[in-house]
Amino acid sequence: LSQMEKSVNARLNLLLCRSSGLLLAQFMKERFSIPYMEVSFYGIENTITSLKKIAKFFGKEKAAEIVADEEFSKIKHKIQFFKSKLQGKKAIVLLGASRIGFMTNAFKEAGLEILVCGSQFGCSNDYEMARCILPDSILVDDFNCAEVEEIILRFSPDLFIGGTREWYLSHKFGVPFLVLPQETKPYACFEGFLHLLIDVYKEVFAPVWRLI
Numbered sequence: 001l002s003q004m005e006k007s008v009n010a011r012l013n014l015l016l017c018r019s020s021g022l023l024l025a026q027f028m029k030e031r032f033s034i035p036y037m038e039v040s041f042y043g044i045e046n047t048i049t050s051l052k053k054i055a056k057f058f059g060k061e062k063a064a065e066i067v068a069d070e071e072f073s074k075i076k077h078k079i080q081f082f083k084s085k086l087q088g089k090k091a092i093v094l095l096g097a098s099r100i101g102f103m104t105n106a107f108k109e110a111g112l113e114i115l116v117c118g119s120q121f122g123c124s125n126d127y128e129m130a131r132c133i134l135p136d137s138i139l140v141d142d143f144n145c146a147e148v149e150e151i152i153l154r155f156s157p158d159l160f161i162g163g164t165r166e167w168y169l170s171h172k173f174g175v176p177f178l179v180l181p182q183e184t185k186p187y188a189c190f191e192g193f194l195h196l197l198i199d200v201y202k203e204v205f206a207p208v209w210r211l212i
Helices: 002-009 018-032 044-058 061-086 099-109 124-133 145-155 164-172 189-204 207-211
Strands: 013-015 036-038 090-095 113-119 138-141 159-162 177-179
Touching (some): 018 124, 036 044, 044 099, 044 189, 090 145, 099 189, 113 124, 124 138, 145 164, 159 164, 159 189, 164 177
Parallel strands (some): 013 036, 090 159
């Protein structure tokens, strides 16, 4: 509670999820004149862009460049290996609302080809963002289990990315599945992107799928 009381002293709000935070950010801007900006720390491209936006607001552009270069150099060679293995692997992404925008960009950056992308409670802004990132992908809204089954059978993906509800259905058809929100290490920022690549690699190349 005490931290919430101090929030009115913030100089900037960072909006990570439009669905859950936009109304609050708009209220704080109107009531307390605190500006906000939309950012994402999933994927190297998104992370660097967000750091630069924040740094520009505070007049620290040079510091952001130094941090980005240092952090990326730590993982550059490792992510190159995993991206080379995942390049062109076909994926289906069915997530919640704003995740279909900022998360699919990270999976695309990982080298995956996103065939189908969808959400159960996304708004028009979420789908507009997804369409900009995935101009050639099929977008689906408010999908049910029967439709998920049809999608799997029709596209035969190398990986399914979604929530726990689709987890067992995907495995039923012998398709590797990555559950989000993640249950392992965080996927945000530079090291988080490496965690994401490792988990995707483990799912796609798990030896068990050779038996199917």
